[in-house]
Amino acid sequence: MDTNPQTQGILGSPIITKLGAIFLIVAIVFIGAKTLNAIVNFDTISEPASNTISVQGEGKISAAPDIALISFTVSENGDNSADAQDAVAKKIKVALEGLKGLKIADKDIKTGSYSVYPRYANQQPCYAGQPCVYGEQKIVGFTASQTVEVKVRAIDETGKVLSVLGDAGISNLNGPNFTLDDPDAVRAEARKEAIKEARAKAKQLASDLGVRIVRVVNYSENGAYPPMPYFKNDMMAAGSAAPREEIALPAGENDIIVNVSVVYEIR
DSSP, rough: OOHHHHHHHHHHHHHHHHHHHHHHHHHHHHHHHHHHHHHHHHSSSSSSOSEEEEEEEEEEEEOOOOOEEEEEEEEESSSSSHHHHHHHHHHHHHHHHHHHHTTGGGGGGEEEEEEEEEEESSSSSOOTSSEEEEEOOEEEEEEEEEEEEEEEEGGHHHHHHHHHHTTTTTTTTEEEEEEEEEEHHHHHHHHHHHHHHHHHHHHHHHHTTTOEEEEEEHHHHHHOOOOOOOOOOOOOOTTOOOOOOOOOOOOOOOOEEEEEEEEEEEE
16 A cells, blocks of 8 residues: 555545546446447347238328310421421411410420321222222322420419410310329328328227337338319311300319328337
8 A cells, every 4th residue: 555645645636536537427428328329229220020010091182273284286288398387387376376365474385296297198099899009109298296285374264275276276185184283292291191190090009909119110102193184175166256155164173192001010
């Protein structure tokens, strides 16, 4: 035992005492952190869950459509490709001017497809009751076709859009399809409802079984968007002078449905 008064004075000084206390606290915190980490890892990196329950949930959100989608096609024939294209361009120009008159923005009008192709005729005629003799194909003209897609944001103006296209001589028209401009936002709300329902079912089932829920081990979902309504107007003849009633097009509501399946580990 060291009986040197100087040594005993140094060891018993307040500074040494404080340093020793700090070292002890750091050691305790370090050991505690390592122990907690081991516990967490044991819980999360254990063997795959063997005791599980599976529940399903459905979320359904009804939302009024905020846009109408319309497409129309103009096809014209010509002796050559230039004539066919010019004929299409003239009719498309009239249609676009009518759409601009209804304040349809340029960003909401786009070409969906455009094509030009030759038309052929067989030089050898076919007679009833006799086999056809095919000779060399001959180009007799060209056909040009352009499809334009229109997004109508003021859906109460949809009927007027159809009337304007009819006045422009458009007879090949598809739509309107009433839908949502941002369906993902509504789908997210439906997903929340579906997960909420699944969680409630899991809690009730765990209570009935006398077990507790530990964690989610699997999740899957599928969703359904509403079928698009289809409308086609073949009665829009160019130059029709007969007065027309404004077309009534009820938009209704769209249902966005999300179904989820959640698997929980139980103990």
